[in-house]
Amino acid sequence: MTAPLNRDQMAWRVAQDIPGGSYVNLGIGMPEMVSNHLPEDRQIIFHCENGILGMGPVAAMGEEDFDLVTAGKKPVTAIAGAAFFDSADSFAMIRGGHLDIAVLGAFQVSAGGDLANWSTGLAGSTPAVGGAMDLAQGARAVFVITEHTTKDGAPKIIPECSYPLTAAGVVTSVFTDLAVIDIGKNGPVVREMVAGLSFDDLQARTGATLTLSPTCKVLKAPALKATQRHPI
Amino acid sequence: MSIDKRVPSLEDAVRGIADGAVVAISGFGEAGNPTELVHALIEQGAKDLTVVNNNAGTGRMGLAKLLAAGRVRKVICSFPRSAKSVVFQELYKDGKIELEVVPQGTLAERLRAGGAGIGGFYTPTAAGTPLAEGKETRIIDGRDHVLEFPIRADVALIKADKADPFGNLTYRKAARNFAPAMAMAATLTIVQAREVVGLGDIDPEHVVTPSIFVDRIVEVSQPISEAAALLQQVSR
Numbered sequence: 270m271t272a273p274l275n276r277d278q279m280a281w282r283v284a285q286d287i288p289g290g291s292y293v294n295l296g297i298g299m300p301e302m303v304s305n306h307l308p309e310d311r312q313i314i315f316h317c318e319n320g321i322l323g324m325g326p327v328a329a330m331g332e333e334d335f336d337l338v339t340a341g342k343k344p345v346t347a348i349a350g351a352a353f354f355d356s357a358d359s360f361a362m363i364r365g366g367h368l369d370i371a372v373l374g375a376f377q378v379s380a381g382g383d384l385a386n387w388s389t390g391l392a393g394s395t396p397a398v399g400g401a402m403d404l405a406q407g408a409r410a411v412f413v414i415t416e417h418t419t420k421d422g423a424p425k426i427i428p429e430c431s432y433p434l435t436a437a438g439v440v441t442s443v444f445t446d447l448a449v450i451d452i453g454k455n456g457p458v459v460r461e462m463v464a465g466l467s468f469d470d471l472q473a474r475t476g477a478t479l480t481l482s483p484t485c486k487v488l489k490a491p492a493l494k495a496t497q498r499h500p501i
Numbered sequence: 502m503s504i505d506k507r508v509p510s511l512e513d514a515v516r517g518i519a520d521g522a523v524v525a526i527s528g529f530g531e532a533g534n535p536t537e538l539v540h541a542l543i544e545q546g547a548k549d550l551t552v553v554n555n556n557a558g559t560g561r562m563g564l565a566k567l568l569a570a571g572r573v574r575k576v577i578c579s580f581p582r583s584a585k586s587v588v589f590q591e592l593y594k595d596g597k598i599e600l601e602v603v604p605q606g607t608l609a610e611r612l613r614a615g616g617a618g619i620g621g622f623y624t625p626t627a628a629g630t631p632l633a634e635g636k637e638t639r640i641i642d643g644r645d646h647v648l649e650f651p652i653r654a655d656v657a658l659i660k661a662d663k664a665d666p667f668g669n670l671t672y673r674k675a676a677r678n679f680a681p682a683m684a685m686a687a688t689l690t691i692v693q694a695r696e697v698v699g700l701g702d703i704d705p706e707h708v709v710t711p712s713i714f715v716d717r718i719v720e721v722s723q724p725i726s727e728a729a730a731l732l733q734q735v736s737r
Binding site for chain 2: 317318319320321333334335336337338340342344347353354355356357359360363364388390393395396397398399400401402403406407433434435436437
């Protein structure tokens with residue numbers, strides 16, 4: 270089988286599905302990498318829930334402005350045409366259905382599009398939700414970017430989430446290292462798979478029952494080097 | 502008598518904050534934190550506080566220092582967990598602090614509602630999740646909504662960029678975040694501004710928080726950067 274996509278390739282694949290002109294929020298972690306891989310001919314406006322429309326690239330080392338950070342607290346830049354606003358307005362944008370796409374990470378996605386990405390529910394862990402529930406509930410489309418299985422090989426796309434939900438029935442599409450899967454009315458539909466992987470192989474790594482799209486294509490991404498991370 | 506909300510010192514700015522007060526503190530991570538006002542509150546000595554903030558302090562200064570000083574009974578926030586949020590984690594694990602986790606948008610809207618005289622609102626956020634347990638729900642336009650109540654604060658500690666003597670405020674970039682909603686939601690709104698300018702120096706079209714929401718202003722021209730301090734620690 271062909272190697273699964275690496276994290277940058279997964280981010281690249283998500284970026285290909287974001288139409289020009291979209292207003293998009295990228296969640297903390299792997300979703301943030303999507304902004305590094307946008308097709309150059311598309312203009313997309315990134316929303317940060319802490320009050321930025323028109324987030325630009327990460328600030329260069331030594332040129333950080335700590336009044337201009339992402340939701341993940343990383344120093345960034347603002348593009349020409351950016352706007353700043355307060356948290357209440359920011360979440361009006363999110364909840365009010367003005368945001369075209371939220372790209373989020375996931376612990377689990379259910380066959381019906383339920384998302385669990387904020388808490389493992391384990392005793393002793395500190396609960397922390399941030400803007401995850403608002404984004405999952407409010408964005409018009411929710412793209413999930415996640416490895417297909419956990420590090421232990423347990424499936425992350427399953428019939429029902431066992432972790433506490435972030436939002437019910439909200440996920441539009443899941444982009445994994447093995448496949449692109451749309452959550453349809455009758456459950457998950459495989460739109461793309463990496464070469465050399467059979468549908469049965471993919472199903473074996475998935476808890477929920479999959480359907481193969483009649484137009485299923487090969488999931489391909491260019492060779493990409495890992496992107497640099499800011500130390501804060 | 503002319504209106505002038507400037508006070509001469511940080512000590513004067515935090516005077517009279519009572520034990521048991523609900524204190525809303527602006528800021529998101531390290532952006533927009535009124536670090537000097539929080540340190541003045543530590544000196545002032547009020548205890549048994551309930552703090553409303555998006556986070557629960559990072560590093561060892563500002564809100565983290567207030568928590569470490571044992572002055573806070575409860576934190577209402579959206580995201581208390583981060584790699585650098587060490588003080589809160591220790592207190593929480595030892596059962597020494599109470600936590601109410603609120604989705605970030607619900608936190609902002611509860612503050613806004615508190616300041617706007619709204620008795621509550623229904624939001625789809627958190628419907629069907631553990632954070633909606635025990636709350637009244639209602640189906641509106643075919644979607645589940647959760648009833649949320651306003652947050653009123655006794656005191657708001659706010660960091661602004663510019664203030665005029667009336668208390669009109671502007672902010673800098675993403676340091677605005679929760680400050681406007683908190684300024685509205687508090688009975689006593691205390692502002693540290695990087696620069697106090699004259700009346701009319703802020704174009705009325707550019708005022709972000711109008712003066713009616715502000716009670717005291719103190720100029721802190723070179724505020725501590727909690728983020729820069731953290732970055733220094735990282736690169737060492």
